[in-house]
Amino acid sequence: MPIIVRCEPTVVAPEAPGADAVVARNKWRFRGCFSKALQTDATAGGTVRVLVELDDDGKVTAASGSGGKPNTLASCAAGAFHSMGFGPANAKKPRTFAATIVFEAK
Numbered sequence: 729m730p731i732i733v734r735c736e737p738t739v740v741a742p743e744a745p746g747a748d749a750v751v752a753r754n755k756w757r758f759r760g761c762f763s764k765a766l767q768t769d770a771t772a773g774g775t776v777r778v779l780v781e782l783d784d785d786g787k788v789t790a791a792s793g794s795g796g797k798p799n800t801l802a803s804c805a806a807g808a809f810h811s812m813g814f815g816p817a818n819a820k821k822p823r824t825f826a827a828t829i830v831f832e833a834k
Contacts, residue, residue, distance in 0.1 A: 733758045736828035744782060744823040747814055751827050754812050761804035762831045769798050773831040776802045778809060782823040786814035796831060805829055 735751050735758070765772035774796035781790040791809040793802030809827075 732830075732832040732834055733762060734830040734832075736830060738825050738827045744814060744825045747780075747825050747827070750812055750814055751829075754808065757808035757811065758805055758829050758831070761801060761808060762833075764804065765798060765801045765831075766833060768800075772797060772801055773833055774801070776805045776829045776831065778802075778806045778827045778829065780809050780825055780827060782814050784816065786816050788812060788814070801831065 733755050735748075735755055738747050738751060762772065776793050776796040778791055778793040780788055783789050788809045791806040793804075793806035796802050796805075814823075
């Protein structure tokens with residue numbers, strides 16, 4: 729069964745330009761989460777929304793996911809953001825955005 733992962737456009741604060749491109753380049757991380765979830769639950773999938781906070785250097789300081797099933801899918805997707813770099817900020821303030829990831833098995 730093919731694994732399909734779509735990254736919907738993120739809801740990006742102006743302070744986090746380019747977040748969509750970083751998330752799209754890292755779809756392979758989400759596919760790994762989905763593959764793992766499918767090994768334990770054949771009905772895994774759905775839409776996961778991840779809220780991400782970045783520091784001034786573009787490092788992820790917090791990421792929390794919700795939605796999808798099983799619950800481990802959202803937590804794995806959120807954890808994947810900690811390995812991504814989003815580049816330094818133009819302004820010295822925390823940056824936040826939300827990413828939507830759709831997991832489907834066809």
